[in-house]
Amino acid sequence: MTTEEKLQHFYEVSMDTAREEATKVLDEYKAALETEMERHKQEKQAASESQFKIDSDNAAREINKALSAEHLHIKRKLSKKQQKLKESIFAEVEELLDDFSKKPEYTDWLEDKIKQSLEIAENDSVQIYLTAKDSAKAEELTKRTGITPLISETDFLGGIRAVIPEKNILIDNTFLTAFENEKERFNFDGGFTHE
DSSP states (O other), rough: HHHHHHHHHHHHHHHHHHHHHHHHHHHHHHHHHHHHHHHHHHHHHHHHHHHHHHHHHHHHHHHHHHHHHHHHHHHHHHHHHHHHHHHHHHHHHHHHHHHHSHHHHHHHHHHHHHHHHHHHTTTSOOOOEEEEGGHHHHHHHHHHHOOOEOSSSSSSSSSSEEEEETEEEEEEEEEHHHHHHHHHHHOOOOOOOOO
């Protein structure tokens, strides 16, 4: 082999070796870049999922806050409506009580309540009070029960109030007390279980 051939052979071998090494270095670099890119993708994916969860949680909180505010608003409106309806119902009840107090059955009812009070008192003295608007019924009730009712200075819509001093008993069969008790206990119940 001539020197030129040797040089040519050396050149070819050197070039092949350099190409192999360059290819090897490029492959390693490419693999490192792909590994780095995969790691970067995973980090970005994890960050994206984390941000999505944070945004979802914030949106859910905002929705719950808005729902809670709307629920409170509806509850207030319902409460006001119920209060108006309650006032309307009890205004009607008051009118019905007034209508009843003008009927003959009312005098019978008063007589019955006076007699019940007399039974409770037995032989003790009893003071029976009527409201001022029932003073016209006092004479009739005296005839029926044998006791003269007193006229109360306090208006109690109707009915009687009996006092038995010896037994320290107050018998309250007044429309006002019954009316106020019912008004206080009155409650709007609704829904499937109360229909």
